[in-house]
Amino acid sequence: MSRTIYPALSGATATLTQMEVISNNLANASTTGFKRSRVTFGLEGPTDTPFGQAYAKALSEQPFLGDGSVISDGNPTHVALQGPGFFVVQGGSGPLLTRDGSFQTDQDGRLITSSGFAVMGQGGPIEIPPGETLSISPDGRIFGNISGELDTLRLVNASIRPTGGNYFIADGALTEATPHVEQGALEGSNVDPMNTMVELMEASRYFEAFQKAMQASDDLDSRLNRLGGS
Amino acid sequence: MRSLYAAASGMAAQQNRLDNIANNLANINTTGFKKSRESFQDLFYQELIVGGGNAGQSQIQVGGGVRTSGINRDNSMGSMNATGNPYDVAIKGDGFFVLQTPDGNPMYSRDGSFKLDGNGVLVSSSGLKLSGDITVPTDQVERMEILADGTVQAIFAGDNAFTTLGQIEVVSFVNPNGMRAMGGNLFSQTPESGDPQAVDTTQVELQQGYLEGSNVDVAQELIEMIMAQRSFELNSKAVQAADETLQTAVNLRR
Secondary structure (H helix, E strand, O other): OOOOHHHHHHHHHHHHHHHHHHHHHHHOOOOOOOOOEEEEEEEEOOOOOOOOOOEEEEEEEEEOOOOOOEEEOOOOOEEEEEOOOEEEEEEOOEEEEEOOOEOEEOOOOEEEOOOOOEEEEOOEEOEOOOOOOEEEOOOOEEEEOOOEEEEEEOEEEEEEEEEEOOEEEEEEEEEEOOOEEEEOEEEOOOOOHHHHHHHHHHHHHHHHHHHHHHHHHHHHHHHHHHHHHO | OHHHHHHHHHHHHHHHHHHHHHHHHHOOOOOOOOOEEEEEEEOOEEEEEOOOOOOOOOOEEEEOOEEEEEEEEOOOOOOEEEOOOOOEEEEEOOOEEEEEOOOOOEEEEOOOEOEEOOOOEEEOOOOOEEOOOOEOOOOOEEEEEEOOOOEEEEEEOOOOOEEEEEEOOEEEOOOHHHOEEEEOOEEEOOOOOOOOEEOOOOOOEEEEOEEEOOOOOHHHHHHHHHHHHHHHHHHHHHHHHHHHHHHHHHOOOO
16 A cells, blocks of 8 residues: 555645634734734654654644734724734633723723623733723723822733633743833734635635545555556 | 534634624714624644653644634723704713613613603603603793713703703612623623713713714724635635545545
8 A cells, every 4th residue: 555645635634724724814904903823834744764654744723913903993092012022811710811902881980891801901800990090001001090009001022822711821930021012002812814815715725735645645555556557 | 523623613703793893883883882702712632742841842732613702892982972952962972871671671772862751751752761860841841951970951931040850870789891782772780790880970971972983993804704704615625625635535445
């Protein structure tokens, strides 16, 4: 039996993973603060022997942290970040990071995310006394028109992985970050439709190429089988 | 094929977004209407390779697509339109008029196009009484005025001083975004919105003879519509690509 079919299969499988990631990127082209991901590939198995077989494998997937476009909406509790850094929110089981600044106040005056998690300031959840008109400075300090400076947004950097709901889980320690903070705006998704469509075309064609390789290998086998018969 | 489902979720989300834009545009002339905007969140991630704690270790997570996470109302002021009608009132600043429903639960509205019912009581355009039952005896009144703080006063025939008839109540909420839109320009209180609070009369003013227009901006809605339509199209391409890939896989066996 020809051994070509398995490396080709591994290539096709890795390409499928890539297509799944691309589809998820496209589905989130309008998601506030979404960061697109890319799959990187690697080889597995011996590559140095003449008959050794190398297998392609999707090795890792990294969110691409470039800024999304800033869309101004004039809502005073909406905040966009530009430059590296994340908001810290109080998740159900520990802190979560996010770039989605579509905040609002809850019935107790706490600043919360659209899914209801409290937004963290330097000294815990940020609270806005009733009746205050907010202004947020580019370095993240929050002022009210009645009581003056209220709190400062906690902004951090970390190695991250996405967990859904526009949140990221931090792997490892949080370090302080100083992105530019813009009030009355939201950061759009950083998915670039043009780029993503090219990636999608590329993946489709690779998949087709791997199919051809598998069929060629199958052809070879069937010819070998016929050798003895006729 | 996770790509098919992710792309389908993207199409559904854009469809939702379009529904919301259509509603905003339909209410472009609705008194006191507040436009709303849909927001999205990515779905759960499936871990194909679980990364460890240390940075640089490989990890692969494939996301399941997108969902609508909420619809945020934009509570900014609409334009103030002069009508000259003495029973039209606009609220300048945050706040809502308080209306009484027949079942006793208060409703809240920014629509100040009031009128008098058969008994001379001030009611909303849909006939709900204002809280405080303000009666204007039109047959005896020469002039009626509504002051910035909500006081309704009138000069009776043969009199030359104002008599106070009542007070239009205006309340605000800590989280007006949490109020439930009931249709008919009405909002109701929810646990998320908090309890109604009296407004600070130095910040909020009533303006007689004006109505607050809708805060929908046509240009902005049209741009949103283009974005929604194109994103829908992009996702349909991903569905197509996933479909073709499946077809290629199926055709492996000739």
